[in-house]
Amino acid sequence: MARPTTAERGREVRRKLLDVACRLIAERGWTAVSTRMLADRAGVTPGLVHYHFSSVQALLSEAATGAMRDYLAQAPGLFDRADSPRRGLELLLGELDRHTGLDPQSLLFIEAYLAATRDDALRGEISAVVAEFRSRVADWLGRCGVADPDGTAAVLAAAIDGVLMHRALSPGMSGADVAPVLGRILAPAAGERGPHETEGTGDPA
Template sequence: METGIALLSEQGWSGLTARALAERAGANPGLIHYHFGGLPGLHAEIYRRAVELLVSPLIEELLGAGDERAALATIRGLLPYTTGDEPSSRLAVELISGAVRDPALGVVLRDELRQARMQVADRLSLLHPGWSPAQAIGTATLIVAAIDGLILHHLVDGELAVDEAMAVVERLLPEEEA
């Protein structure tokens, strides 16, 4: 998986072949086909693992925040690191393009994003016991989509006004109780 992710970030989907992976990993290409059922299965597993590597740490940090203000501070602090190095940025772009181009990969990304939204909704339900499930899910959808959008915009424009955007969101939060 590590070798496949490295190939994907270096050469894109066109460079991620069973032969290239086997050559770099020092494995038999037939074993790769046997274990993954061919190139589509290999791509799906590498895709799943790459999404976990990029999305899971961010969601875990977000869920660990004590409240909404702490979550905003977490997002503000993590955003530069989500797009800070070339391999990660390239990998993120390849994951998005793969999901758009290949319906099977799109299903993997859809499922991972659904899981992330549900985790955020569950956390919001704990923070706000009076919220309906629909309100928690709707808010979680907006939060995850906003994070995705910020990451995408930051990939394109490293000088994105993240602090200004976070300040606007902070002003939308209810005042802290004394």
């Protein structure tokens, strides 16, 4: 078997550092992560951390935004399985039921949002990730005939973030509890019906 090239070894170190950074953000908190901590956990020298990234902050930012983008990119797959806006919302909230608000994925999001309040560059990066997610949700809502798909997508995204953050404080709040409340904003545009609503009833077929 051919030995890895220098470039391949470099990509592997970089990937490992990004993975380790995500875990440490959740375990220790954004501001507690240090170069030494990252190097020890990844099994590399501290010098390699700064060889691959201009700073610890740059590494944490790339790790967090990359993980957030990968997670939110799963949403279209959920929508493809839905036959109505309400069902899509139920599937999305059902996905959140996998999270306690204190699990690593939840803590990564929360820590990144908090760090973004003090870092303009990070705030811009996270805003771009969230905008991509809202755009995908708005496109789907528009195809379903929901009124004001852009505004509705923005409110849904904010509400879902809020549910995730409150999950640790209110562990009994499930997606099934939240779906009927948020579902009220999924009314079809005037004169339009969702793809699975019958003529004159407004009820799912």
